[in-house]
Amino acid sequence: MPDLIPLFLDLLPFLAIGFIAQMIDGALGMAFGVTTQTLLVSAMGVPPASASASVHLVEMFTTGASGISHMWQKNVDWGLFRRLVPFGVLGGIGGAYLLSNIDASSAKPFVMLYLTGIGFYLLWRAIRMSQPRFEHPRYTSPLALAGGFLDAAGGGGWGPVVTSNLLIQGGDPRKVIGTVNTAEFLLTLSISLTFLFTLGPAAFTKITIGLIIGGVIAAPFGALLASRVRPRTLLLAVSLVLIITSAFSIWKAWPII
Numbered sequence: 001m002p003d004l005i006p007l008f009l010d011l012l013p014f015l016a017i018g019f020i021a022q023m024i025d026g027a028l029g030m031a032f033g034v035t036t037q038t039l040l041v042s043a044m045g046v047p048p049a050s051a052s053a054s055v056h057l058v059e060m061f062t063t064g065a066s067g068i069s070h071m072w073q074k075n076v077d078w079g080l081f082r083r084l085v086p087f088g089v090l091g092g093i094g095g096a097y098l099l100s101n102i103d104a105s106s107a108k109p110f111v112m113l114y115l116t117g118i119g120f121y122l123l124w125r126a127i128r129m130s131q132p133r134f135e136h137p138r139y140t141s142p143l144a145l146a147g148g149f150l151d152a153a154g155g156g157g158w159g160p161v162v163t164s165n166l167l168i169q170g171g172d173p174r175k176v177i178g179t180v181n182t183a184e185f186l187l188t189l190s191i192s193l194t195f196l197f198t199l200g201p202a203a204f205t206k207i208t209i210g211l212i213i214g215g216v217i218a219a220p221f222g223a224l225l226a227s228r229v230r231p232r233t234l235l236l237a238v239s240l241v242l243i244i245t246s247a248f249s250i251w252k253a254w255p256i257i
Contacts, residue, residue, distance in 0.1 A: 066219040069220040080136075091148025173235050
């Protein structure tokens with residue numbers, strides 16, 4: 001038992017990071033990767049490459065737990081789910097395949113500029129929204145293809161790209177967030193299995209284990225928040241997270257621009 005106490009203390013910071021990041025992602029449909037990566041590198045001093053590998057592997061577990069939680073809270077639109085998954089997985093596999101031949105990082109600042117603009121538009125909609133009026137999103141296949149590709153080739157993008165654009169089309173924030181989170185499990189699984197087989201058991205460091213535990217614990221609470229919070233508040237929160245995370249990514253990539 002005494003040996004477990006130092007182990008728990010070593011895991012505690014990473015468990016907290018996984019919990020915080022998954023609470024945000026589960027409630028708003030985005031930002032697990034950028035939140036985790038930022039806290040690991042900036043606050044914990046983890047090398048960027050190690051942080052990226054850990055985050056990718058952890059998302060296999062957190063997206064699964066989040067998807068189950070959103071299904072439990074009835075936050076999933078299964079028609080939308082069936083339209084997103086095939087093209088998202090296809091884009092993810094394509095992005096993973098081309099990752100070794102194409103440097104997608106140079107395009108990231110421009111994607112972030114686009115998402116910052118989307119964030120301000122959603123903020124404007126949230127401020128003006130009095131009575132919620134929702135429509136079924138129509139343009140889903142190319143959106144899922146682009147989101148899956150960017151997630152694999154660019155190190156993230158499924159949540160911000162897909163969630164924000166579905167909300168622009170008038171989707172119900174609760175259903176959009178729940179569906180995108182649930183679909184992300186199959187996307188992440190298709191991308192991450194290759195890395196898992198390549199890295200082997202060495203990938204399961206204390207960083208990975210702590211993030212998994214914290215993320216899985218947080219998943220039900222994030223889904224519960226998405227189901228209980230008013231649509232206007234959700235839209236407002238999504239817009240602010242999108243603006244902040246995208247602007248931060250642009251600031252980090254400024255030398256590239």
